[in-house]
Amino acid sequence: MRKAIATLSMTAAAFAVSAALGTAAQASTQAEPTGVEPAGKAPSCVKTTKLSVGPGGSHWMVHNGCSSTVKVKVVLQYAADSGCARIGSGGNWYFTSGYFGKFIRNENC
Numbered sequence: 227m228r229k230a231i232a233t234l235s236m237t238a239a240a241f242a243v244s245a246a247l248g249t250a251a252q253a254s255t256q257a258e259p260t261g262v263e264p265a266g267k268a269p270s271c272v273k274t275t276k277l278s279v280g281p282g283g284s285h286w287m288v289h290n291g292c293s294s295t296v297k298v299k300v301v302l303q304y305a306a307d308s309g310c311a312r313i314g315s316g317g318n319w320y321f322t323s324g325y326f327g328k329f330i331r332n333e334n335c
Contacts, residue, residue, distance in 0.1 A: 266333065267331060267332070268296060268331075268333055269292055269296065271290070271291040271292040271293075272289070272290055272298055272313075272332045273288070273289045273291060274287070274288045274289075274329055274332055275288075276327075276329065277320075279325060282322050283322045283323050283325050283327070284305070284323045284325060284327045285320070285321075285322050286300065286308070286320065286321050286327075287319070287320050288308075288313060288318065288319045288320075288332070289313075289318050290314065290315060290316065290317050290318075292315060294315055295312060295313065296312075296313055297310055297312050297313075297335050298313065298332050298333060298334060299311070299332070299333050299335045300321070300323075300329065300331075300333075301330040301331050301333055302323055302329060302330060303327070303330050304324070304326040304327060304328050305324035305325075305326060305327030305328075306323065308321050308323065309321075310335035
């Protein structure tokens with residue numbers, strides 16, 4: 227009986243601590259707006275094309291068909307994501323990934 231009460235007390239204490247930490251974590255994530263747009267899916271006017279697979283890996287081209295400059299990164303499967311690139315309106319950006327890179331999506335950065 228004592229073990230059951232001790233276990234119940236410890237469980238209740240652990241729950242109270244985790245609830246308090248969860249409340250503190252929620253409060254700390256509610257920061258003031260900074261004017262910086264969070265990362266997310268890039269506009270549909272940004273297109274990525276796999277040009278070839280050759281020496282050094284898969285070769286890609288990202289085309290900005292938008293009317294303004296964009297900052298994007300390419301998310302790949304089976305290879306490391308690209309770095310962040312700034313591409314002017316109508317411009318292209320080229321990069322190389324691992325051989326088995328599969329396009330997933332373009333993201334703002």
